[in-house]
Amino acid sequence: MKDLSVKARARDWRYLREQEIELDALPSGGHPLWAMLFPAGYSVGMASLGYQVIIAEMRALGVGVERFFPGPFPGLSVESGRPISDFPLISASVAYEPDIRTILSVFREWGLSSSRKVRFDLDQPVFGIGGALTYINPLIFSEMADYVVLGDGERVLDHLVREARLFMKNGDRRRFLEGLAEHRSIYVPSLHDPMILKGHKVHREKNIIGDLDSVRGKSQWIAPSSVFGKTALVELQRGCRRKCRYCTIPASFGRIRTRSAKRILEDLSPLVSVEGVQAGLVSPETGDYPELSELLSGVASLGIPVSFASLRVDNINEEVVSALTRSGRHSLTVAPESGNDRLRRECGKYFSNDDIIERLFMASSMGVRQVKLYFMTGIPGETASDVDDIAGLCDRVRSEARLRVTASVGVFIPKPMTYWEREEMIGERDASSRLKRLKKLFSEGPAKGCRINIQQPKEAALEFSIAWRGLSAGDDPLLPAERRSGAPGPSPEQRSLLLEQLGILGYN
Numbered sequence: 001m002k003d004l005s006v007k008a009r010a011r012d013w014r015y016l017r018e019q020e021i022e023l024d025a026l027p028s029g030g031h032p033l034w035a036m037l038f039p040a041g042y043s044v045g046m047a048s049l050g051y052q053v054i055i056a057e058m059r060a061l062g063v064g065v066e067r068f069f070p071g072p073f074p075g076l077s078v079e080s081g082r083p084i085s086d087f088p089l090i091s092a093s094v095a096y097e098p099d100i101r102t103i104l105s106v107f108r109e110w111g112l113s114s115s116r117k118v119r120f121d122l123d124q125p126v127f128g129i130g131g132a133l134t135y136i137n138p139l140i141f142s143e144m145a146d147y148v149v150l151g152d153g154e155r156v157l158d159h160l161v162r163e164a165r166l167f168m169k170n171g172d173r174r175r176f177l178e179g180l181a182e183h184r185s186i187y188v189p190s191l192h193d194p195m196i197l198k199g200h201k202v203h204r205e206k207n208i209i210g211d212l213d214s215v216r217g218k219s220q221w222i223a224p225s226s227v228f229g230k231t232a233l234v235e236l237q238r239g240c241r242r243k244c245r246y247c248t249i250p251a252s253f254g255r256i257r258t259r260s261a262k263r264i265l266e267d268l269s270p271l272v273s274v275e276g277v278q279a280g281l282v283s284p285e286t287g288d289y290p291e292l293s294e295l296l297s298g299v300a301s302l303g304i305p306v307s308f309a310s311l312r313v314d315n316i317n318e319e320v321v322s323a324l325t326r327s328g329r330h331s332l333t334v335a336p337e338s339g340n341d342r343l344r345r346e347c348g349k350y351f352s353n354d355d356i357i358e359r360l361f362m363a364s365s366m367g368v369r370q371v372k373l374y375f376m377t378g379i380p381g382e383t384a385s386d387v388d389d390i391a392g393l394c395d396r397v398r399s400e401a402r403l404r405v406t407a408s409v410g411v412f413i414p415k416p417m418t419y420w421e422r423e424e425m426i427g428e429r430d431a432s433s434r435l436k437r438l439k440k441l442f443s444e445g446p447a448k449g450c451r452i453n454i455q456q457p458k459e460a461a462l463e464f465s466i467a468w469r470g471l472s473a474g475d476d477p478l479l480p481a482e483r484r485s486g487a488p489g490p491s492p493e494q495r496s497l498l499l500e501q502l503g504i505l506g507y508n
């Protein structure tokens with residue numbers, strides 16, 4: 001990498017751009033100009049396969065798409081340093097509820113309204129949203145987005161780009177939105193919300209691509225400054241066959257679809273010449289990928305190290321652990337969710353504490369040194385002793401499996417499109433007291449010697465609220481208190497109404 005001065009680094013994107021390895025030769029500088037915002041910093045955004053894939057697909061269609069991140073250089077594109085004011089079209093890929101808060105603050109910084117109605121009146125850019133959150137509850141974008149692409153974005157792009165080019169010629173924004181609404185996987189709030197309010201079916205459907213081998217499914221860039229470092233991401237699977245009761249993936253991402261190991265290995269083989277690169281396998285649950293053995297041995301023959309996200313305990317076996325340790329990785333992430341078997345079964349996870357110890361002991365004897373364990377508090381039916389069991393399990397993993405343990409404890413949030421969508425969420429005060437108790441058990445109780453990270457109850461409450469009713473500029477907690485609307489969180493009645501409206505939209 002060229003050694004730029006500190007002054008130059010502070011001024012623009014060049015130093016990050018020059019680190020990147022672009023994998024496919026794709027057209028650049030096309031038409032129309034289109035800003036693609038990721039609602040987190042560069043290092044997180046470049047670790048998102050979905051974001052990279054959509055940009056690559058748009059470039060393949062000849063679109064002048066350029067990347068924007070809230071940091072470190074907000075308001076300027078990564079590709080050319082153009083200001084956001086040059087772009088008539090803005091899209092964002094949204095995966096998590098708190099991302100919406102970031103979009104509000106980015107729009108404020110850019111001098112743009114986050115309200116579609118105000119942008120229409122002021123002739124500000126057209127703003128579209130896609131990404132994982134659209135599979136679950138697109139109605140939360142109804143105040144903000146001019147349109148929302150529902151489900152898998154790849155196959156909707158042809159239509160979107162065709163209509164956008166017409167719009168660039170005729171400047172007729174209303175006609176643009178009407179044209180977008182002709183595609184069944186595009187929700188246009190200005191046209192569809194009045195229908196939903198009258199109870200008229202809108203007949204939208206998530207775009208679900210049957211054959212994942214027919215789409216890109218791999219990184220366009222290796223970005224060493226991303227949180228995954230020098231990693232090329234490849235997609236294994238969409239959807240999940242498991243039925244964890246708190247999880248949005250089984251019901252909202254459609255039937256399980258996989259990419260073939262042959263196709264994935266073809267994608268990875270050009271990487272053998274890239275020094276120090278590793279393959280990041282992307283899947284809701286890597287251990288469930290049906291061709292995992294073939295894939296891991298193929299990747300090993302290429303001599304490329306692998307990494308993957310969290311594994312179910314029942315999927316940890318010698319083959320998987322040896323692939324990780326061979327790749328120089330000595331840590332694992334698993335999600336027991338609860339500290340005992342009864343509550344874990346309630347969550348839809350059918351492995352026991354003894355299974356956890358047995359599998360982690362095996363991993364430890366094969367060279368794994370540390371484990372990150374994900375738990376939730378506030379699971380329906382949780383008692384005080386269930387909370388204590390989290391500390392007890394961590395202690396067992398530390399002492400019996402001989403691993404360094406970091407527990408990450410979140411608060412259970414009932415979300416739309418889950419089995420537990422109508423369950424209660426515990427209040428902030430209750431969550432604080434359960435987490436406080438846990439912290440004590442980690443600092444001076446049985447789990448002393450293990451580390452703990454907790455989700456702040458306020459953040460969890462905000463995520464719950466956004467998951468059901470979105471976030472308008474007036475609710476943004478980043479605003480000074482006197483400027484916030486102070487609207488209360490979603491009541492059971494509001495949640496029932498939202499589920500009914502999702503049904504009218506076409507989501508069941």
Ligand code: SF4
Pocket residue numbers: 240241242243244247248249250284285312
């Ligand atoms: S938590 Fe993981 S294993 Fe369970 S349903 Fe969700 S993606 Fe599948």
